[in-house]
Amino acid sequence: MIGLDFPKTAEKYFAGWSWAVLVAAIATTTIAIASTNVFLKEPRWMQLSGAQKNPEPRPERVVLRWRDRQDPRSFTTPAETNLKHDSFGLAWISGSSISVRAKKKRHQFQGRTSYEFTDVFAAQTRRIDGRKIWVHEYMIQGARTGDLRRAAAHAANDPLVDAIVLSLNPVWLYNDWAAYTESNQRAAILGMTGAEWGDWVNALKFSRPSSIAGALLGDASILVRDRQAIARKLPASKSFPFPIFAAPEASTAHYPTVASFYGKGESLAPPSMKAHEKYRAMLLRQTLKEDGQNAQFFCLALHSLRDSAKPVLLYTAPLPQGASEDAELTAFMGKWSALTQRLVSKCGGPNIHLHAETWQGVPGERVHRDIVHLRYGQPVIDKVSELLVSDLGLNVEKRRNVMLYGKQSKPEKKADD
């Protein structure tokens, strides 16, 4: 008991209120919340909360632009990177297919078993178009096409980004069983430059009303935009568990097994793809229609990329070597590539260069962990680097004598590197 009789207290304070006073009080509160930016300066800890461990430039010249999936802000702002626009910014947007987990020592990148393509690309590239590079990594764990659309809008409108590489996932690009990864960032697109009516429709379809309100008020109010950062600072106790950070017990109840999508035997893979049978089945379950949900997300992403007029490279994350021997998969990926080409023609522009065919692989050694994740994938990085030159017309200057792989110490770099 807190010793208050609420009806009596309310009577005491509010009985004499007219509707005009009530409206004035609500208006005052709204203005006070919406105008916090005027009298509140965002401290650095708020900016960096939810950013990756080192959001500032790393020695490898990779800057991580993505935030924790808990944080509604989605990506870091140019100011938060502390970068000046005197370098060449290459954004690399992808799900986890650019994350490599090496098993063998000879596949470790400068002694690291876990790394991203972006780390390797930045280490092996000295300059682009005569300028030192920064690779802006937009990696979203479990990215689905709705998430890629948001990243594309951000990179397209980011003044630090000069060119964009977007990795297309052959399993999920058109897979309407999943539109977004699990996150608090789904509605963030509404607060970004380049949001279209289609984004509003998608936000209403897939986002919580509170997320939509937060995205819309975020620009006006630091308190709203940085609510995750503030929440992290609040003391939570067992007796008053607020805010709630503990995720509920994992449940698989919402996710039917892959086999249940199929009739008996339909999900069976030929021997060359037997090891990847479940993901292969998921791949074949995509909706290859221009009006499919994820095709619409992709189209919106292409709009942003087109409007940016920045050079853009789209490539498909390669499938395992056995994929080309799988007749059903090959036929499906032929249709997949044709749809992608149609959408790029319809929704994209001349600045967008598509290489959907890389699903078949690229020349050179490639070791797969699963259908798109790798234990070694240097040829994919080399292929992207080659296409930046041949298709995007960029002048990519590589570093000489840089040891990339094997368990060794990182080579010393010169001061001007």
Add this chain to the structure above:
Amino acid sequence: MIKPAHTPQMNRQTVQSFVIFVVLLTIAFAGAAIGSLAPIDFIYDGI
């Protein structure tokens, strides 16, 4: 002469209740904003 409806005492009480209302509404708003954040575990559902 009719006494005016808004005596100084009434005004003081209205201001007091106005401030209480604004503070409570702000707290409710902040609570809703923070409370609406879904806790998310790291999930590796893939790819």
